[in-house]
Amino acid sequence: MAGPRSLPLLGPACCAPLVRAPLDAATAADLARTLKALADPARLRLLSMVAAHDGGEACVCDLTEPLGLTQPTVSHHLKVLVDAGLLTRDKRGVWAYYALVPGALDAVAAVLSSQTAPVG
Amino acid sequence: MAGPRSLPLLGPACCAPLVRAPLDAATAADLARTLKALADPARLRLLSMVAAHDGGEACVCDLTEPLGLTQPTVSHHLKVLVDAGLLTRDKRGVWAYYALVPGALDAVAAVLSSQTAPVG
DNA sequence: CCGACGCATTGACAGCCGTCTATGCATGGG
């Protein structure tokens, strides 16, 4: 099991834009891991649905029906997003609330963009 | 075969950030296709190597050795990036020169970011 | 205490993906 990883893009080696200099193998592998978590229609929709939901958080039962996927599949995708450092999981009572990790998506965008985008 | 697709992110429906409103299935599928092309260590390194190369372009023979992959594999990855609208291919004589599509990566970054990043 | 509910985990299966070797196809030099 990989276990929860901290998003390397938020670390000190954060702001080296892709187009500046050739990526070394390790950096490319880290960035690819994060992008792989994003590169799925269901997960992209989950991210946007969580972000747009009331209070910036949503539980699985809010997401299953509009997505048109079964509950285990939704749980699986949410786990992938949490492990990638893009979502947080907060279990309150019977429900598990998911929310965006602030700045995580912006960090990915900053690496892809040739601009030095301020995250704040 | 899918054939070369124009990058939908550069179209009129360009600047709807992921976190603003829930993505519909079609938009999510389009964005996922582009991200899937990016979500590979070899392709990320290829993009950065092409961008950082002299004149902003590089041929396959420039990329094969530093990547540590065989020539057919490199050609395959480059084709994926071209089909995704991230690279251009210009065959001159025996060589095939690849270059970044201006603004393509920035367009992807703009969709991911919560900022309204100016592309220019 | 027990049943219903919300969610995670497991196991299974089809399909896609990254890589290689082998081969084909132009182009240019001698």
Added chain:
DNA sequence: CCCATGCATAGACGGCTGTCAATGCGTCGG
């Protein structure tokens, strides 16, 4: 005219991935 060179394509194969049905596990209400 022929061979070397640079690149693309074809075919094969192991591994990963997205999905589902079935099941397990806490938590709350009655």
